[in-house]
Amino acid sequence: MAEFTLPKNSKIMPGKKVDAAEKGAKRKKTFKIYRYDPDTGENPKLDEFTIDLDNCGPMILDAIIHIKNDVDSTLAFRRSCREGICGSCAMNIDGRNRLACLEPIAGHSGDIKITPLPHMPVVKDLVPDLTHVYAQYNSIEPWLKTDTQAPSRERLQSPEDANKLNGDDGRGPSACILCFCCSTSCPSYWWNAEKFLGPAILLNAWRWIADSRDEAAGERLDQLEDPFKLYRCHTIMNCTESCPKGLNPAKAIAEIKKLMVERKA
Numbered sequence: 001m002a003e004f005t006l007p008k009n010s011k012i013m014p015g016k017k018v019d020a021a022e023k024g025a026k027r028k029k030t031f032k033i034y035r036y037d038p039d040t041g042e043n044p045k046l047d048e049f050t051i052d053l054d055n056c057g058p059m060i061l062d063a064i065i066h067i068k069n070d071v072d073s074t075l076a077f078r079r080s081c082r083e084g085i086c087g088s089c090a091m092n093i094d095g096r097n098r099l100a101c102l103e104p105i106a107g108h109s110g111d112i113k114i115t116p117l118p119h120m121p122v123v124k125d126l127v128p129d130l131t132h133v134y135a136q137y138n139s140i141e142p143w144l145k146t147d148t149q150a151p152s153r154e155r156l157q158s159p160e161d162a163n164k165l166n167g168d169d170g171r172g173p174s175a176c177i178l179c180f181c182c183s184t185s186c187p188s189y190w191w192n193a194e195k196f197l198g199p200a201i202l203l204n205a206w207r208w209i210a211d212s213r214d215e216a217a218g219e220r221l222d223q224l225e226d227p228f229k230l231y232r233c234h235t236i237m238n239c240t241e242s243c244p245k246g247l248n249p250a251k252a253i254a255e256i257k258k259l260m261v262e263r264k265a
């Protein structure tokens with residue numbers, strides 16, 4: 001029987017334990033945070049930081065910022081907007097891909113374990129390397145493509161057509177913030193990330209195919225007609241379950257597959 005083991009240098013080792021809460025602190029909480037620095041050549045570690053929640057805001061990102069500012073300035077992570085708009089603070093929190101700025105600490109009992117988005121190369125600590133996934137994004141040409149003469153003012157769209165992008169509830173494909181929580185929770189993407197585009201990119205491909213102003217839908221579908229790019233999706237639905245914005249990449253993928261069938265009929 002085949003036996004699979006992790007390479008030695010990818011095993012996560014125990015890290016340091018830092019109790020940064022003042023004596024007598026009433027709201028102590030421990031965060032176990034993945035640490036990896038490629039420059040040291042050492043294995044990744046899980047550091048434990050105990051802090052007083054009275055010293056930070058209510059969200060997981062607030063705790064991480066407090067740890068970086070006041071406990072260990074070498075901790076690396078991405079964040080920008082702090083309100084679920086930029087998508088940069090995506091990470092795995094207690095086993096689920098989440099935006100740290102939208103995730104309340106109060107929703108987690110016990111110690112909280114934080115690791116980078118799964119199955120991505122790691123630049124440092126909680127920072128995944130997004131080079132490949134952005135190259136895949138570029139491959140779908142995520143911009144309006146037209147052949148016809150541009151009108152004197154903007155290209156108009158009916159409210160119904162705009163709704164296909166925005167969704168009745170604001171959760172249409174144009175609301176995607178490219179956080180990649182979905183792609184990094186998709187087993188098919190874990191195993192075939194080189195060739196399968198994954199749910200985030202396919203949802204964005206659908207966003208342009210469904211745009212009534214775009215004139216390259218046929219060409220876009222031709223690009224996706226491939227055994228790997230689109231058809232490695234096996235409708236496992238992890239993507240939709242993990243989207244912190246409540247979008248439905250699995251449905252977007254199903255819509256593309258439906259168009260593929262219809263145009264062959």
Ligand code: SF4
Pocket residue numbers: 185186187188189198199232233234235236237238239240249250253
């Ligand atoms: S439906 Fe499943 S296989 Fe398809 S993209 Fe989503 S998680 Fe991946």
Ligand code: SF4
Pocket residue numbers: 087175176177178179180181182183199200203242243244245246247248249
């Ligand atoms: S579909 Fe949702 S989870 Fe996926 S990249 Fe867009 S916002 Fe993030």
Ligand code: FES
Pocket residue numbers: 078079080081082083084085086087088089090099100101102
């Ligand atoms: S910091 Fe922008 S989405 Fe969390």
